[in-house]
Amino acid sequence: MEVAVGYIFAWAVRKARLVAGRADGEVDRALGAGMDRVHDVVSRKLGQDAALVQVVEEANADPARLSEDSRQWLALSLNNAAKRDAEFAAELLAAVEAARVAERAARVQASGDGVAIGGGVSMHAESGSVVAVRIDGPVTIGSPAPSPPGAAQG
Numbered sequence: 257m258e259v260a261v262g263y264i265f266a267w268a269v270r271k272a273r274l275v276a277g278r279a280d281g282e283v284d285r286a287l288g289a290g291m292d293r294v295h296d297v298v299s300r301k302l303g304q305d306a307a308l309v310q311v312v313e314e315a316n317a318d319p320a321r322l323s324e325d326s327r328q329w330l331a332l333s334l335n336n337a338a339k340r341d342a343e344f345a346a347e348l349l350a351a352v353e354a355a356r357v358a359e360r361a362a363r364v365q366a367s368g369d370g371v372a373i374g375g376g377v378s379m380h381a382e383s384g385s386v387v388a389v390r391i392d393g394p395v396t397i398g399s400p401a402p403s404p405p406g407a408a409q410g
Contacts, residue, residue: 257331257338260348263355264298264308264330265322267291268315290355297351298334301344307333 270291302308307329314322338345381387384397 257334258327259356260294260298260334260352261311261322261327261330263291263294263352265311265315265327267295268312271315290351290358293351294348294355297344297347301337301341301348302333305333 270288298308307326310326311322311330314326334348338348379387386395386397
C-alpha cells in the first residue's frame with residue numbers, strides 16, 4: 257500500500273504541475289498513464305475519502321513532501337478497502353505494477369546508436385554460436401573463411 261500511496265502523491269503532484277504548466281515532458285508522458293490508472297482505481301473505491309483529499313491538498317501545497325501522517329492515513333484507508341474487497345485489491349496491485357513498469361522504462365534511455373535495456377537480461381551462447389545485443393560488422397566464428405582466389409594475400 258505504501259507504493260500505491262507514493263503513486264497517488266506523485267499523481268497529485270503531476271496534476272498540480274500540469275495546471276501550473278511545469279510538467280516534466282518525458283517523465284510525465286512515461287509515468288502519466290500508470291499514475292492515472294492507480295489514481296482512477298483508488299478514487300473509484302475511496303471517492304472523497306478524507307485521507308485521499310488530504311494527500312492531494314499536500315501535493316498542491318508542497319510537491320516535494322508528503323507528511324508521514326497523511327502517508328499512513330491513506331495507507332490505512334487503502335488497506336481497509338483492500339481487506340473488504342478482493343477485486344479492488346487485485347485491481348490496485350495490477351495498477352501499481354503497471355506504474356512500476358512505466359517508471360523503470362522511463363529511467364532507461366539511450367541516445368544516438370545506443371541500445372538501452374530496462375529490467376533483467378539474460379544472454380547465452382554455446383557450441384560455436386554468437387549472442388549479442390548488437391553487432392556492427394561481420395562476425396567470424398572459428399577459423400576465418402579462406403580468401404577468394406586472386407585476392408591479395410597479406
